[in-house]
Amino acid sequence: MHKTEKDRLNDFVIRLANVNGTGSATANSLLMKSIFRMGIPVVAKNFFPSNIQGLPTWYEIRISKDGYVSHTGRVDLMVAMNAQTYIQDRDDVSPGGYLLYDSSWPRGDKLARDDITLLGIPLSKMCNEAFTDARERILMKNVGYVGAVAALIEIDMNVVRGQLQKTFANKEQLMAANLRAMQLGYDYAKEHFDCPLPIRVKAMDKTDDYMMIDGNTAAALGCVYAGATFAAWYPITPSTSLMDAFARYCERYRKDSDSGENRYCIVQAEDELAAIGMVIGASWTGARAFTSTSGPGISLMTEFLGFAYYAEIPAVIFDVQRGGPSTGLPTRTQQADLLACAYASHGDTRHVLLFPANPEECFYFGAEAFDLAERLQTPVIVLSDLDIGMNEWMCPRLKWDESYQPDRGKIISTEELEKLEDFYRYEDKDGDGICYRTYPGMHPKGAYFTRGSGHNRYGGYTEDPVEYQEVLDRLLRKARTARKLVPKSVVLKRRGATSGIIAIGSSDGAVREALDRLDKPMDYLRIRGFPFGHEVQKFIDAHEQIFVVEQNRDAQLRSLLTVELDVNKRKLVSVLHYDGFPIGADHVVDGINDALKQESAA
Amino acid sequence: MSYITKPKVAYAGLNKNKLGLTIRNYEGGMSTLCAGCGHDSITAALIQACFELNIPPERAAKMSGIGCSSKTPAYFLNAAHGINAVHGRMPAIATGANAANRNLYYIGVSGDGDSLSIGLGPFAHSIRRNLNMLYIIENNGVYGLTKGQFSASADMGSTTPKGQLNQQPPIDPVLLALSLGGSFVARSFSGDKEQLVPLIKAGLTHKGFALLDVISPCVTFNDHQGSTKSYAYTRAHSHETIHTDFIPHADEIKVEYDEGAVVPVQLHDGSQILLRKVDPDYNPKDPGDAISYIQHHHEKGEIVTGLLYLDDNARDLHAVANTTDQPLTELSYDKLCPGAKALEDVFEAYR
Ligand SMILES: Cc1ncc(C[n+]2csc(CCOP(=O)(O)OP(=O)(O)O)c2C)c(N)n1
Ligand code: SF4
Ligand SMILES: [Mg+2]
Numbered sequence: 001m002h003k004t005e006k007d008r009l010n011d012f013v014i015r016l017a018n019v020n021g022t023g024s025a026t027a028n029s030l031l032m033k034s035i036f037r038m039g040i041p042v043v044a045k046n047f048f049p050s051n052i053q054g055l056p057t058w059y060e061i062r063i064s065k066d067g068y069v070s071h072t073g074r075v076d077l078m079v080a081m082n083a084q085t086y087i088q089d090r091d092d093v094s095p096g097g098y099l100l101y102d103s104s105w106p107r108g109d110k111l112a113r114d115d116i117t118l119l120g121i122p123l124s125k126m127c128n129e130a131f132t133d134a135r136e137r138i139l140m141k142n143v144g145y146v147g148a149v150a151a152l153i154e155i156d157m158n159v160v161r162g163q164l165q166k167t168f169a170n171k172e173q174l175m176a177a178n179l180r181a182m183q184l185g186y187d188y189a190k191e192h193f194d195c196p197l198p199i200r201v202k203a204m205d206k207t208d209d210y211m212m213i214d215g216n217t218a219a220a221l222g223c224v225y226a227g228a229t230f231a232a233w234y235p236i237t238p239s240t241s242l243m244d245a246f247a248r249y250c251e252r253y254r255k256d257s258d259s260g261e262n263r264y265c266i267v268q269a270e271d272e273l274a275a276i277g278m279v280i281g282a283s284w285t286g287a288r289a290f291t292s293t294s295g296p297g298i299s300l301m302t303e304f305l306g307f308a309y310y311a312e313i314p315a316v317i318f319d320v321q322r323g324g325p326s327t328g329l330p331t332r333t334q335q336a337d338l339l340a341c342a343y344a345s346h347g348d349t350r351h352v353l354l355f356p357a358n359p360e361e362c363f364y365f366g367a368e369a370f371d372l373a374e375r376l377q378t379p380v381i382v383l384s385d386l387d388i389g390m391n392e393w394m395c396p397r398l399k400w401d402e403s404y405q406p407d408r409g410k411i412i413s414t415e416e417l418e419k420l421e422d423f424y425r426y427e428d429k430d431g432d433g434i435c436y437r438t439y440p441g442m443h444p445k446g447a448y449f450t451r452g453s454g455h456n457r458y459g460g461y462t463e464d465p466v467e468y469q470e471v472l473d474r475l476l477r478k479a480r481t482a483r484k485l486v487p488k489s490v491v492l493k494r495r496g497a498t499s500g501i502i503a504i505g506s507s508d509g510a511v512r513e514a515l516d517r518l519d520k521p522m523d524y525l526r527i528r529g530f531p532f533g534h535e536v537q538k539f540i541d542a543h544e545q546i547f548v549v550e551q552n553r554d555a556q557l558r559s560l561l562t563v564e565l566d567v568n569k570r571k572l573v574s575v576l577h578y579d580g581f582p583i584g585a586d587h588v589v590d591g592i593n594d595a596l597k598q599e600s601a602a
Numbered sequence: 603m604s605y606i607t608k609p610k611v612a613y614a615g616l617n618k619n620k621l622g623l624t625i626r627n628y629e630g631g632m633s634t635l636c637a638g639c640g641h642d643s644i645t646a647a648l649i650q651a652c653f654e655l656n657i658p659p660e661r662a663a664k665m666s667g668i669g670c671s672s673k674t675p676a677y678f679l680n681a682a683h684g685i686n687a688v689h690g691r692m693p694a695i696a697t698g699a700n701a702a703n704r705n706l707y708y709i710g711v712s713g714d715g716d717s718l719s720i721g722l723g724p725f726a727h728s729i730r731r732n733l734n735m736l737y738i739i740e741n742n743g744v745y746g747l748t749k750g751q752f753s754a755s756a757d758m759g760s761t762t763p764k765g766q767l768n769q770q771p772p773i774d775p776v777l778l779a780l781s782l783g784g785s786f787v788a789r790s791f792s793g794d795k796e797q798l799v800p801l802i803k804a805g806l807t808h809k810g811f812a813l814l815d816v817i818s819p820c821v822t823f824n825d826h827q828g829s830t831k832s833y834a835y836t837r838a839h840s841h842e843t844i845h846t847d848f849i850p851h852a853d854e855i856k857v858e859y860d861e862g863a864v865v866p867v868q869l870h871d872g873s874q875i876l877l878r879k880v881d882p883d884y885n886p887k888d889p890g891d892a893i894s895y896i897q898h899h900h901e902k903g904e905i906v907t908g909l910l911y912l913d914d915n916a917r918d919l920h921a922v923a924n925t926t927d928q929p930l931t932e933l934s935y936d937k938l939c940p941g942a943k944a945l946e947d948v949f950e951a952y953r
Contacts, residue, residue: 037953211952221948227938229930230702253940261926263933265701267919269694270727277687277694277724278701284685285663286931287702303688311685397949400942406935439931440699441706444660444681451686461676 010040010065012076012199017089019082021053027142028059031149034160035063036212039204043069044392050330056085063201069509071582076199079145098197100148119193121148126184140181147185154196213395215388218359219318220245222366223290224253227406230289232267232278234297237330238386239320242292272297276304283314284450286439288370290316295324295337305379306345307452314373321385323580332580333386335505336552341381342530342560348472352380352482353530357508358388359395374409376482377437387506387582410436417443425459426471433478479531486529489536494521500543502527504557506582507549513585518592537565547592549575551583620656628653630678635670640792640818641740645677647795651802652679662707663699667692667721670747671713671740690721693728696735703929704920707806708735714755715745718773729782729811734918736805736812739775742820743831750823761828776910777896779813780889785916786812788909791836797907810918841904886912
């Protein structure tokens with residue numbers, strides 16, 4: 001277990017234990033944002049149940065002067081506001097750490113633990129005395145502990161007030177009540193404890209050009225900027241907030257100012273089969289269209305994904321992964337849909353995948369996915385996960401190049417059709433495996449029949465072995481083109497490294513932190529697209545040993561690498577994490593060290 | 603296979619419509635269905651209706667699922683885009699397509715298996731959404747393409763050619779559509795082109811979901827004695843309602859019908875049957891009445907045909923979604939991108 005050493009300035013973890021549905025989210029976010037606005041790097045993770053009200057939920061703020069973002073498992077300050085989980089929360093505090101609890105009622109021997117410091121504040125009592133309304137009494141307790149924590153770790157109260165102002169702009173009464181509750185907590189802590197604690201914050205200047213945003217919101221913004229006009233979806237955690245955000249931004253930016261009409265259409269489908277079907281229909285007609293879902297939805301979409309692959313219709317799918325298999329852990333994170341997505345559907349299919357590692361990439365990849373889908377005329381699946389999608393991460397200011405124009409791919413215009421002798425849908429005129437397409441309604445000459453049944457290069461139905469195979473082979477050529485177009489891997493090199501680490505997506509934070517802590521220098525390649533670019537093969541070839549870090553049980557990324565590339569399986573050593581919580585640096589370091597130890601013993 | 607030879611050149615004297623096109627311009631590829639299959643008659647009616655409505659062929663979008671029936675979009679309107687979705691899921695494709703480009707004529711062709719079993723969900727929901735399209739079910743009571751299994755529209759007591767008895771109650775798409783708030787609900791018979799063409803035209807011009815259930819005998823697997831979807835059975839039991847007054851663009855359709863008369867109908871195969879006009883006070887404006895009317899006649903072993911319900915004020919998908927009149931596919935990028943400055947607001951909001 002971690003120990004809370006004496007002085008942990010700008011380097012510790014606060015965990016807040018709450019009851020789902022008691023309004024703690026606003027208070028916890030206020031606390032996190034205040035530290036962030038003091039210029040100190042933070043990352044926030046929400047551990048919540050698949051339930052609406054009454055079950056335990058935890059919010060964790062990692063404060064890291066070095067900008068580390070991975071899940072640590074340590075708890076330096078626990079704010080234990082949930083009587084139900086009190087014992088567990090007490091036990092989870094790292095030795096030397098602190099436990100803040102509501103001392104309104106006697107706790108008896110529940111308090112027993114002598115290697116941590118207990119900080120009792122009668123929050124309920126204070127709030128019951130200060131407020132009359134039952135709802136207020138519950139809500140204000142939350143702000144009360146924010147005040148107390150601010151005093152304990154020395155958060156600048158002006159910053160907290162500023163953030164509060166932002167939250168309750170134009171709601172003066174609420175603002176006043178919140179300020180009052182916060183002051184109660186603050187004053188009590190100042191009066192009764194030795195403030196500040198050795199774990200405390202001090203202003204820095206490391207967050208100036210950053211915001212705190214979740215990946216789903218960022219991805220939705222990417223869709224708006226890409227010019228997506230149609231979206232269909234079926235609600236599923238943890239992807240719902242992506243569509244919610246898309247609707248919000250469309251409402252703001254896509255309403256015709258004169259008519260009040262929408263320049264977008266969002267359909268809540270009857271299921272995921274319909275959602276992807278609608279996306280394919282809209283894309284076929286010439287709109288940029290997408291859906292957001294999670295594992296169970298991907299399972300349902302597979303037949304249509306194969307259809308879009310074979311009929312060559314663009315589609316963008318966000319898979320915000322959660323714990324599987326089956327319904328699995330809806331509110332936990334995993335990277336376990338990799339294989340299901342790479343080869344989704346029967347027959348020889350292979351899809352283009354993008355692996356964002358953080359909200360920033362959710363935004364840029366979110367937009368780029370549409371260019372790729374239309375350029376390659378195929379589904380593109382953006383594999384995010386709950387950790388990226390629903391947690392708040394520091395994200396650099398997002399930028400948009402005003403000169404950007406969507407890449408609609410190979411489209412023959414009405415004028416060109418007019419001049420053309422004839423048009424055939426599946427002819428590979430340029431040798432890159434990508435054919436020309438037309439939109440319905442354009443021109444009689446542009447008409448063709450789209451089918452998922454066997455077809456030849458002219459678009460006609462065929463069962464002829466040569467004609468049929470010709471199209472399948474061209475699709476392979478297209479996959480080779482895709483390999484060059486997907487985002488390149490990010491490579492980090494260390495002097496003297498002979499081994500390397502390969503990871504994707506949200507494992508990035510843990511790997512980067514681990515690199516700084518491993519005894520042996522290692523290179524690092526973070527894959528960002530599939531089919532794998534040539535740099536992946538090169539990286540593997542250039543190292544004696546590769547550790548493949550991923551968040552699933554079955555080493556799916558490793559499988560994909562061995563299937564798609566030319567590698568000696570033994571060279572790829574797995575470091576796996578799949579308990580539903582985000583992977584931490586400790587896990588990576590321990591995993592690699594264990595493997596190295598075993599090797600030297602053998 | 604029906605080998606209908608189609609001369610490529612249009613000979614003089616072939617009528618032209620207002621667009622200067624002949625019926626040849628509305629045809630499609632050669633049918634590969636069995637000779638005498640009801641589906642081919644519906645194809646012919648579709649061609650006729652589109653020709654008469656002066657629809658520019660490329661302004662139509664043909665949609666289907668999988669089945670013999672779902673093959674028919676390949677046999678008409680060669681100059682229109684078409685799409686064969688996966689089995690049962692054409693309504694989903696149609697929803698997205700229609701949402702993206704509201705200015706096309708959407709013609710969906712499905713089967714009873716495609717719409718009432720595997721695709722019952724999407725079918726029902728596209729009715730609920732009042733998607734602006736013509737949706738034809740070529741209803742033969744069997745799975746033709748997979749060789750004659752019962753479909754969900756097979757009547758209780760009907761038998762397969764091998765004598766197997768269907769013991770499950772059927773799903774009637776017309777009753778289903780009525781209960782789901784369908785805005786245009788009609789039934790016809792593939793052998794009754796005189797009724798079919800105007801109904802197709804009415805459905806195509808209806809602003810909303812136009813369901814047209816067409817009994818379309820499968821000559822190969824469901825045209826025997828024990829079948830309730832055979833030519834013989836349908837001819838003996840169909841029962842027409844009046845509908846002329848309630849069809850929009852009435853002048854275009856009226857020519858086909860003499861209101862209030864007993865209609866002698868020339869079938870595509872040459873035979874003639876009488877479809878009786880019944881109950882002059884039938885009111886296709888009330889779904890409840892429509893349901894009891896259909897059920898009342900069903901008990902007597904009669905299939906009611908014609909326009910059974912019409913609501914031409916129902917709001918379609920676009921009205922509900924408040925989308926722009928201009929199709930989404932035609933909006934230029936500058937109308938869609940909030941611009942770099944908006945990201946500054948986002949930045950401030952998430953600080
Ligand atoms: C997912 C899936 N399951 C099964 C099939 C096989 N299948 C093809 S057509 C069909 C039934 C078609 O029946 P219907 O819609 O009534 O069309 P008909 O051939 O009678 O016109 C079935 C079961 C399929 N294509 N896809
Ligand atoms: S099997 Fe039946 S439904 Fe299919 S083409 Fe032949 S007659 Fe028509
Ligand atoms: Mg059928």
